Amino acid sequence: MIPASMWPTWLGITGKVYEVVAAILSIGYLWYTIRFARITRDPASPESRNYARDLLKASVIYLPLLMAAMMLDAKGRLLF
Numbered sequence: 001m002i003p004a005s006m007w008p009t010w011l012g013i014t015g016k017v018y019e020v021v022a023a024i025l026s027i028g029y030l031w032y033t034i035r036f037a038r039i040t041r042d043p044a045s046p047e048s049r050n051y052a053r054d055l056l057k058a059s060v061i062y063l064p065l066l067m068a069a070m071m072l073d074a075k076g077r078l079l080f
Contacts, residue, residue, distance in 0.1 A: 002026040008070060018073035025062055025069075032058040 005022040008014040036055040039048035 001029060005066060013075060014070055015073045015075060018069050021069040021073075022066060025066055029058055029062045 002023070005026045006019060009016070009019040009022070032055045036051045039045075039051055042048060
């Protein structure tokens with residue numbers, strides 16, 4: 001998801017502030033995803049359930065913050 005979140009900056013739609021915010025948010029989301037990958041060891045444990053819930057919370061927070069950063073740092077250009 002890191003390259004996908006950087007795409008608007010590479011296309012010139014957003015500025016550097018968005019790029020920094022997107023990088024920080026994407027690295028945080030990646031951390032939760034890697035942590036979630038541990039459930040393959042013991043899917044039935046309560047800790048695995050917590051990892052899954054944490055990843056869900058991170059994804060629910062990640063997308064609105066990413067979109068807010070995109071709106072606040074938009075350059076006002078469209079691709080069309």
